[in-house]
Amino acid sequence: MTTNTTVETSIPSKTENENQNKFLSFSLGNEEYGLEILRVREIIGVLDITPLPQTPDYVKGVINLRGKIIPVIELRRKFNMNSVDYTEETCVIVVEVSDPSGHEQFQMGVIVDKVSEVRNIGRDQIEPAPEFGTLLKTGYILGMGKIKTGERTSVLILLDIDKVVSLDELCESIANKTTDAIGAGGESEMVAPRAAA
Secondary structure (H helix, E strand, O other), X not given: OOOOOOEEXXXXXXXXXXXXXXXXXXXXXXXXXXXXXXXXXXXXXXXXXXXXXXXXXXXXXXXXXXXXXXXXXXXXXXXXXXXXOOOOXXXXXXXXXXXXXXXXXEEEEEEEOEEEEEEEOOHHHEEOOOOOOOOOOHHHEEEEEEEEEOOEEEEEEEEOHHXXXXXXXXXXXXXXXXXXXXXXXXXXXXXXXXXXO
């Protein structure tokens, strides 16, 4: 099920220095995560998604965002969580991701259950990822942000979006699926995300 909605949230335009300690918080089920606000381009509702052949199950397809074709992944599936029906709170966070060489950047849509708010987390409030206690690969985690609300302290799992949305890993997964299809006697078509023009 998809819903056609307009842009729900725009990211305030501020200088890079002002945004260095800001993270966009969002939820997947009962877990709270955060992304560096400098990587977030916009937040939109779920648009019509065109599926791509021979891609991993977490790759939902592509969307046409004002003339730009952007690949979209479902973060629940990427993290091996069960998919759920999309609701009015389901969002696509459009992020900017760097390739491993750092020479090229591309935009990617990330489907999440709900976007919460922008949080200010100083670097001294971020601890290294634990070796256990989370289902995520620790390589995906930038750190654990401590948030104090009154006398209560909660933890936000801060994601390294370049590791979560790795272009190399995605292309390798597509290649593996293509090889499987050839081995099964099927036709294959190589598809890889490209940077929006």
